[in-house]
Amino acid sequence: MAPPLVAVAHGSRDPRSAACISALLDVVRAQRPELDVRAAFLELSAPRVPEVLSALAAEGHREAVIVPLLLGSAYHARVDLPGLVAEARARLPRLSVSVADVLGPDERLSTLALRRLAATGVSLEDPSLGVVLAGAGSSHPRANAAVAAVAESWARRFPVAGVLPAFASAAEPSVPAAVAELRARGALRVAVASWFLAPGRLPDKVARLAGDAVVAEPLGPGSELASLVADRYAAALAPVAQYA
Known part of the structure; x- marks a missing residue:
């Protein structure tokens, strides 16, 4: 057994x-x-x-x-x-x-995060769209770097205005800072993708900090x-x- x-x-x-x-x-x-x-x-x-x-x-x-x-x-x-x-x-x-x-890391996590983002109705073929990939944040740099690596791979893959990582705590940039940076780059709309497994305090914090940006659901089941x-x-x- x-x-x-x-x-x-x-x-x-x-x-x-x-x-x-x-x-x-x-x-x-x-x-x-x-x-x-x-x-x-x-x-x-x-x-x-x-x-x-x-x-x-x-x-x-x-x-x-x-x-x-x-x-x-x-x-x-x-x-x-x-x-x-x-x-x-x-x-x-x-x-x-x-x-x-x-x-992580695993490409299936990225695929699922993209599916949750697409469910918000945004198009990753839209050059006026900026994307924030929001994770929990850690005092361990390698954990934050893994989130940044996913954001960078999306930036190379999709013709959007930019893709930036952001963190709910313990690391920079914050979600508002990433949103502001994307708008400075010319993004007319911003969507926040979720690098969280499940709902909870930190995903809710990200949603509050995102302002008028569209926010995707956590990865989920x-x-x-x-x-x-x-x-x-x-x-x-x-x-x-x-x-x-």
Whole structure:
């Protein structure tokens, strides 16, 4: 039997966030019905990671694979989650816990973000359109650079007035600064694409800061995202299978 897939999201006080994660995992289950897929959260939502791993151990599972539902390798991926996993390994010695890579970078995230942007009614063939790609922001420069790299790829791909990254916190430019820069470049309209997995406080902040710009929905429970989660799980298992 394949080990359970424990999908670990950040968590939020906003109930829409947990509902979005639940919907995403329903798509994963539909795509991979043979897998035991469970949700866990780092904070603010239940169940938390230690609770889920304890339950798996109590059920007799000997192995579990954590797939971080995180778009980049920032603080939660580099510090919070490894700390929880280390604690679980010490507390639950009979349960082997593997951790998959974070979701990004992957072209499927870009595809889904573009689909959410197109759903607002804007055209990426419009040379008067400016696009902001808004992410959470991190004190870790590489996480911010990953968002900027996606924005740069869109700027090369589409004949718009410009595409700029922006961040809700901890990094620059801010959303208002990016919108102002695009208007200075000649954009007559501005649309904000979302580099957020689910609704919550920071996406709402982006929407408030965007002014009269059109704002796309977060990535949400798309089929591309579900297949990416399953692929991260499979990749984490591959080394085990190779040496079994």
